[in-house]
Amino acid sequence: MSFGNTIDHLSRWWRRDATADLGASLVVFLVAVPLCVGVAVASGAPAELGIVTGIVGGLVVGLLPGSSLQVSGPAAGLTVLVAEAVARHGLPALGVIVLASGLLQIGMGLARLGGWFQAISPSVVQGMLAGIGLVLLLGQTYPLFGAAQPGTTLEKVLGLPGLAARLGEPRIAATLGVGVLAVAVVVLWQKVPARLRLVPGALVAVVLTSALVAVFGLPVATVQVGGLGSVINLVGPHDFGLLADPAVLGTAVTFALVASAESLFSAAAVDRMHTGQPTSYNTELVAQGVGNTAAGVLGGLPLTAVIVRSAANVQAGARTKASRVLHGAWLLLFAVWLPNLLALVPLTTLAALLLHAGWKLLDLRQLVALARAHRVEASIVVLTAGAIAAVDLLVGVLVGLAAAIAKAAWDVSHFHVTWQQDDDDLVVRLSGNATFVRLPRLLAALHEVPSADRVRLDLSGVRHLDRACHQAVENWAAQRRRTDSDVRVSLPAEAVA
Template sequence: MSTYTEQPAPPRRATTFWPDVGASLVVFLVALPLCVGVAVASGVPAELGIVTGVVGGLVVGLLPGSTMQVSGPAAGLTVLVADTVAAHGLAALGLIVLGAGLLQVAMGVLRLGRWFRAISPAVVQGMLAGIGLVLVLGQLYPFAGQDQPATTGEKIAGLPGLLLTAVTTPVGLSGVAIGVLTLVVTGLWKRTPLRAVPGMLVGAVVASAVALLLPLPRISVGSLGDVVSAVDLSLFDAGVLGAMLTFALVASAESLFSAAAVDRMHDGPRTRYDTELVAQGVGNTVCGLLGALPMTAVIVRSSANVDAGARTRLSRVLHGAWLLLFVVLLPGVLAYVPLAVLAALLVQAGWKLLSPGRVLALARTDRAEAAVLVLTAGLIVLTDLLTGTLAGLLAAVVKTAWDVSRLSVTVTRHGEDHHHVAVRGNATFLRLPELLETLEALPDGRRVRVDLSGVRHLDQACGQAIDQWAAQRQGVELIHPAAVD
């Protein structure tokens, strides 16, 4: 029997247009420095970040899936992009992003989007924490006017020299002062009555104004047409294929995790995960064709969109239009922004990804989950994003298997020469050492009854081990369960 639930009438266009226009301006002001900052931190021309932001607004913004979520270049992908460009060259980036986008479209069509919701939260937090830590380490160098080293090991090893440069050179002292000023103004602005204006924008404007007379490295932004390049299919190889898969999985996970968070911020339509995955794939396909940065849905811009009162997807489309107009009409304005200001904004973004408070809270409630988080984050820092994430997923699976392998082995003595062993729960290879240790500790020459009737699952490893143990002893009686999985 079907039931009919009356759906609320869609808001009238007249009541949503101006709120969406206002929200789009707020999102634009938040997105502009982040688009440029993510590109610079990724080691690619700043214009490529803006291209991705424009595509995120004008292309993905028009597609169904999520209403309030805003897409663009993400701080969480800077480490992956930088490593990929170092390994394969900037010319291969477009091909990799194109392949990742097509993979995302395929995953969405195959309805795999919902499965990203099943990934262990500890792995997700560990992935974000690892990315955040690497991002923070890298962005410390622009404060002192230095280029960040290529590897995490070099970033860590270079910290003593960086500190010396920061406190003994005019560029270092000026950069640190401007970076700290950016963070202080951004943080304090949230406490003012004018907090509807993005604090990140206010911090960037104030710090850039103060830095006008200081000798600091600054952003250089040219024409978008100078950086857009065609895809070179001849660069395809096994390494590029692996990078495509990594980009697709990481970008999809970040977008859909963001969707889950954004859905909790508003009362509008919920995200359709598979449809949103297709939309993200289309966006990355377009970015790949243009040779731009990869995109994801981003929580900072999305939350700004919701907080600013957006009603429909028009706000995110318009924010892409404002980005395009700005870079076409006023690109010279960005030349006044020091790299230290962008570094400060990205340090703030990296700290939010790291989220030490969440890590400590998880450690207090579930040490095993916290161990998975630390393992994932640590391996990302020590190796790379893909290795750390896959290791975290494997650790989460093993932990889950251990948790469900609840096995109780109880030995009861009846008289002088009879022992009764009751086995209950799930007998898997993970619990095999514990089971065999109990059985082998029973004295020889005694009758033993092993009651397996309470076993819900008996895997092959445990079954064979019990049979072999029984065959080597005299007087063993096995009571097998009637049926096991």
């Protein structure tokens, strides 16, 4: 694009879209600040790293081709993975893990693998989100009380009664009170008039609780902050040796797959919110990979496209990608000029925001509706979520995928054989999918068909008939004909493999 065309493009944007995009960028910035900080703290990383990743999501990913209106940054959905990676490999290793995951995403996008994420069972996706929500609920309950959280899921569950027993302690009571107030503000803010909701409820909760703690001197722990320079840990060539460890490399692969899935699922949701150009999955995957590569070089958290910020962007009236780029610029200015404001934010407020996010991810109402309509699909959701909570995210997703594949195999191979007398004909009907997996059952069912002078074998209800079952049906019909039965076969051509 020539310099003259660039000036013309900027001039048209300024006349038509600047006001809408500027307003939307401020809304997204206000949504992003508490979430960036909360995700970083919950991940066991410095609060400033969340801001760094948010800046990269705006200024780097925001400028690249892909979805024009979805916004990227640190996501609650990756909190569990990041916390495990920091605990196992240490914070210094996080940068190279994120960088490697970004390079993998770029490779997947260039190899045009983005469309494959559309083939994942919706039940597994719902189970993944519900499992992350469940882990957030269990884990962030302890910071809500101002207590250190145990290491395993079982210890977290068993430790809940002990938290209730400590409510008599002034510090615990004050911390819980501030956290509960934050949750109440976020929930009740959804009931206020639409004009007021332009100010995000999460920001209102942060400002209100921070003011209460500061004014009344409540014994509540707040965020520990430093400058951006103190948390940025540039990845050097020597750091790549960490990838020789299979555990580190496996973590990078997991980051890449989960971050890609979350980003592309978000893109599909955002596309339904507006009437503009739909997202090219492969292009978006490359953009997310470049963003994670940049965040990794700085030693930051992994980023994904985030549905909360993206929905806020669309609902605030954004028209072009300028809104998401500007939100990154506001984050940068905030980090440079006003970092000390973070030191006023209570940790219990951040835990409350993540608890609210976890509850929305769990989405029990949707699970109940699914259970009423499709019990097996709901079972896959519960199995996936339970495995994630009990073991870890990767194992849970693999368990869910295995269950979904098993269900698909059952559906594909499931069929019925029935027979009934119709005037002078004995009508034998096959329906469903007749494959070699069900061949023994098919042979047994045909063997039980009683003798008759006239038999009509109706396969019009068969959706798929492979070669093995086709031969079995032909052999059975030929054998009946040799016993003086008149056998007629209705075999639709489209049912033959």
